[in-house]
Structures are given as C-alpha cells and as structure tokens.
Amino acid sequence: MPSPLAGSSGILGGTFNPVHNGHLRMALEAREALGLSRVDLMPARVPPHKGAAGLLDFATRLALLREAVEGVDGLGVSDLEGDMPAPSYSHVTLSHLQEMSPGENRVFVLGSTDLLTLPEWHRGLELPLLTDMAVVDRLGLGLDTVDRFLDTHWKWKEEGPALRRIEGGRRIAFVPMPRLDISASMVRDKFCAGLETSGLVPEAVRRRMREEPRAFLDCWQSQS
Numbered sequence: 001m002p003s004p005l006a007g008s009s010g011i012l013g014g015t016f017n018p019v020h021n022g023h024l025r026m027a028l029e030a031r032e033a034l035g036l037s038r039v040d041l042m043p044a045r046v047p048p049h050k051g052a053a054g055l056l057d058f059a060t061r062l063a064l065l066r067e068a069v070e071g072v073d074g075l076g077v078s079d080l081e082g083d084m085p086a087p088s089y090s091h092v093t094l095s096h097l098q099e100m101s102p103g104e105n106r107v108f109v110l111g112s113t114d115l116l117t118l119p120e121w122h123r124g125l126e127l128p129l130l131t132d133m134a135v136v137d138r139l140g141l142g143l144d145t146v147d148r149f150l151d152t153h154w155k156w157k158e159e160g161p162a163l164r165r166i167e168g169g170r171r172i173a174f175v176p177m178p179r180l181d182i183s184a185s186m187v188r189d190k191f192c193a194g195l196e197t198s199g200l201v202p203e204a205v206r207r208r209m210r211e212e213p214r215a216f217l218d219c220w221q222s223q224s
Helices: 021-034 058-069 090-100 124-130 143-153 184-192 203-211 213-223
Strands: 009-014 038-043 075-077 106-111 132-137 156-160 163-166 171-176
Touching (some): 009 021, 009 090, 021 058, 021 075, 021 132, 021 171, 132 143, 143 171, 203 213
Parallel strands (some): 009 038, 009 106, 132 171
C-alpha cells in the first residue's frame, strides 16, 4: 500500500561539514520508504547552533553536496539558504518555501536524535504544525522513543504502523534504517589525522579532499 506521503518532495537540511555516506543513505531511505518524488539536501549557510570555527564556507559545502549526489537517482541539492537571512532557521526556511509554492507538499527529513532536540531549535516544536516530517532512525532509537517524545509535546493519533498525526498539525512518519555510525566529526578527525576516509564519504568528496587537502586542513584544524 502506497505511503500517504507518496509523491511529496523531501528536504534534508544540515551543516554537511562535510557531507558523508550517512547523509545520503538517510535521504535515500526516506525517499524509498515513503515514495517521495525526490529529496533535496539543503546546507545551512549559518548554522544557528554551531560556531564558525572549523566550518567550511557555504560555497564549498554546496559544491561537495552537488558532487556527492551526482548520478544518485532521486537526490538533489538546494542552495536556498544561501540567499536567506542568517542564522539558518528551519522554521523560517520551511515557511518561506510554503509561501513560494503553497500547493506543493513537502516532507522535512531529520534523524531521530535530531527530533529529540527540537525544543532547543528556533520554534522547533512548531515544525510538525507546519510540515509533514520523516523521522529516520539512523542510530536505532526505535519508535517507542519517538512516541514518548511526541507524548511529551503534542496530542497525536496513530494513522498507521509508523505514521502519526499531530493534533492541529501534520504527519510524522517513522523510517527505520540500517545503523551507520558515521558523523561529520569522525570524517574531519580522520582526515586531519591523515587516515583513510574511504567508505565514510562519497568517492567524489573523498577525491576533492585528497586533491585540495590544505583547504580542508586549514579549516578543520582551526576548531581545535
């Protein structure tokens, strides 16, 4: 039976410093499980919860994303936040997209651990009132953990085995995923230590890092 969200377009936001294979699998798992038409990876120009130290510039992160998704069916890249006010708040971005094309249904994709931090986001607890969401369980927290979080913050009802409807708001879909313990900080640490990043990042990203090591080292080593 098709997902009620089938045909919608997905958005996966993040810092992507740098994009890694966990990001790509997360976007693909959401697209395939929910029948999304596509998922666009959208880098934040100025992440609100992270300082500038150790952060690749927006243009570099955007270029790496474009190289990472080249040839991957159903994945794209959006540069929208590059032209929006700083810092890059998800609520502001999603509201802007809704104003731009109110007839298009979108699904905001995020990890289950990120869902649990919504109270710390700018108007984070309002996101399920604004847009459908796909919660991808990249680190194996489980649906029970997600439901307990929902119980704490909203009234909701079950619309399917892994689909919840927030009262007065939109739908939250739970998407299981094979566990991939890859993080951008792991990639940065290994690269700065001269270790191999094969298997952690898309090959195009690995090649760019190896071809221009000084640019990445100068940035990432500045955070320590």
